[in-house]
Amino acid sequence: MKIENGKFVANTVFCSRCGKGCVMADHRDCYYYRYRHYTQFENPAGEK
Numbered sequence: 001m002k003i004e005n006g007k008f009v010a011n012t013v014f015c016s017r018c019g020k021g022c023v024m025a026d027h028r029d030c031y032y033y034r035y036r037h038y039t040q041f042e043n044p045a046g047e048k
Helices: none
Strands: 002-004 007-009 030-033 038-041
Touching: none
Parallel strands: none
Antiparallel strands: 002 007, 030 038
């Protein structure tokens, strides 16, 4: 997260269920939000 030209720029992934402000942890092949125990995979199974 950083500020560019006076604006807040987030280079992180937010939880799609909770919305902005709920930052997901970036792991090797997925993102995880610990408060909801929600995992979002970068590439769905079977997709290359």
